[in-house]
Amino acid sequence: MEIGKKGIYVVQSLIVSYIITGIILCVLALIMYQLKSGTKIAEAGVTATYILASMAAGWTAGRRIGKRKFLWGLASGILYFLILLCISAVIHPGEALISGERITVFLLCAAGGMLGGMFG
Numbered sequence: 001m002e003i004g005k006k007g008i009y010v011v012q013s014l015i016v017s018y019i020i021t022g023i024i025l026c027v028l029a030l031i032m033y034q035l036k037s038g039t040k041i042a043e044a045g046v047t048a049t050y051i052l053a054s055m056a057a058g059w060t061a062g063r064r065i066g067k068r069k070f071l072w073g074l075a076s077g078i079l080y081f082l083i084l085l086c087i088s089a090v091i092h093p094g095e096a097l098i099s100g101e102r103i104t105v106f107l108l109c110a111a112g113g114m115l116g117g118m119f120g
Helices: 003-035 039-065 071-093 100-119
Strands: none
Touching: 003 039, 003 071, 003 100, 039 071, 039 100
């Protein structure tokens, strides 16, 4: 399989992961609105979203590429995080790009992508 085709599969996996992210965040917003809940549920929901979306990206990439699935899943998870980081930098200019929370999110996205790739 050529490199270009693998790249297309990774991009497709990222598209799938961002669609899943949008759906989960809409459901989370609806749940929070209905329950009039606090930030703890929102934080847990966003963390779960990162993990599930990264796993979906890794699963999709690993399944499509077929070889070294965990590495392609890891790459998808890292790219998912990097796109989130770029969006965050545009929305919140001047914020530190590296923080303890962002390192944690990076590790969650990378691990989720790798795990998804192994299952793919």
